Amino acid sequence: MPEGHTLHRLARRHHRRFGRAPVIVSSPQGRFVDGAAAVSGQVLIKASAWGKHLFHHYAGGRVVHVHLGLYGSFTDWTPNEDGIDPVPVGAVRMRMRGAECGTDLRGPTVCEVIDEADVDDVVAKLGPDPLRPDADPGLAWRRITKSRRPIGALLMDQTVIAGVGNVYRSELLFRHRMDPFRTGATVTADEFAEMWADLVALMKVGVRRGKIVVVDDEHDHGAPSYRPGRPRTYVYRRAGDPCRVCKTPVRTVEMEARNLFWCPNCQT
Template identity: 65%
Template sequence: MPEGHTLHRLAKLHQKRYAGKPVELSSPQGRFVDGAEWVSGHVLKRADAWGKHLLHRYDNGATVHVHLGLYGKFSEQSVPMADPVGQVRMRMIGEEYGTDLRGPTACEIYDDTQIDALIARLGPDPLRKESDPDKAWNRIHKSAMPIGALLMEQNVIAGIGNVYRAELLFRHRVDPFKPGKQLGSGEWDEMWTDLVELMKVGVRRGKIITIDKEYDHGDAPYGRGGRGRPRTYVYRRAGSPCRVCGNPISIADMKGRNLFWCPVCQTS
């Protein structure tokens, strides 16, 4: 599932390409016809993101809310666009560019009340300047849930996913099974500051980069066809030697997601 930096990067792209002018919307797949008709021909005022949620805000007061989920993806083209291919939920066409959205978990019209409710149930977003890390801390330090699980809860922190979770905990040598209430406030402050910077790099570079150069030995990056993909400390490195201590990286299931960590380095 795309993590928060991907949605913020999309928001910046769509703001640059489409905002300030009328756009044409359609739903070739047929599952967003009413929503597309509601905003088609209106001016896209602003594109922004909250965590893993993309918001296209229009001058008629409507907002198109998109959650990509596991399979959602935008594909960009210059205009005139080619005929739609596959299950295109939403097609948006501006003056110079167009984009097709396929496979999202959600693509729907929200009003201001629904937007407010969405934001209210999300934790602070590290990529939004107004976010207050104390809002996350207030939940973390009262919880007996493992910090590795808390970091994946979108009502604790909005936008963080499995990669940032694993890498952030390693970078700060935190045991992912440590109860949130045992994490120190100083530890949390350092983790939040680091997370903000890591995710800013993700927006700027278009990929997750977490490893310091001194520990990047040029081995194969994670995933298939990994050219250009980021190398990591622990994520998807189960059984490989830790870059710092050499101990094999461990893997376990935590709330239905694979967790990667070094049992020697991460003991705090």
């Protein structure tokens, strides 16, 4: 599932490519016909993101709300030299066509038209987003310090912090040598403040570079689990491989239905 930096990159790209101009919206798949008709031809005022949620704000107060889920993705395209748009390939839920380019959305968990007031309702259920300048880390801290759930689970809870997925969760805990099974109530204010600051910095790099970068240069050596297209990591998807720092085999276990990766020696 795409993590928060991906949605913020999408919001920036969509605003740059389609913002402040009318957009033709359609649904080649046929599952978003009414929604597309409600905004097609309207000016896209802005695109924004909160956690893993993407919002296209149109003139007139209508908003297209997208959650990519596990399989959703946008594919950009341009007309050919004769100005003809490419034929939609596969199940395209939503097609956006601007003055010079377009993008196709496939496989989202959510693609719906809502009002601005509904956006507030969606956001109200989420924790602070580290990539937003108005983020309140104190809200996340209060939820963590009152919980007996493990910190490894709390970091993935979108009502605690919005936008953190499995990669950032596993890597952040390793970078701070924190046992993922510690309960939230045992995490100190200083520990959380350091983790939050690091998370903000890491996710900003993700937005800027378009990929997750979490391994410090001093530890960035070859590893047998590396695969092209995957982020280079300390522990994520490296079960059984030697820890980059201490050489102890990385372990994995299921925590609240998601695979957790950690070093049992460094994270104690």
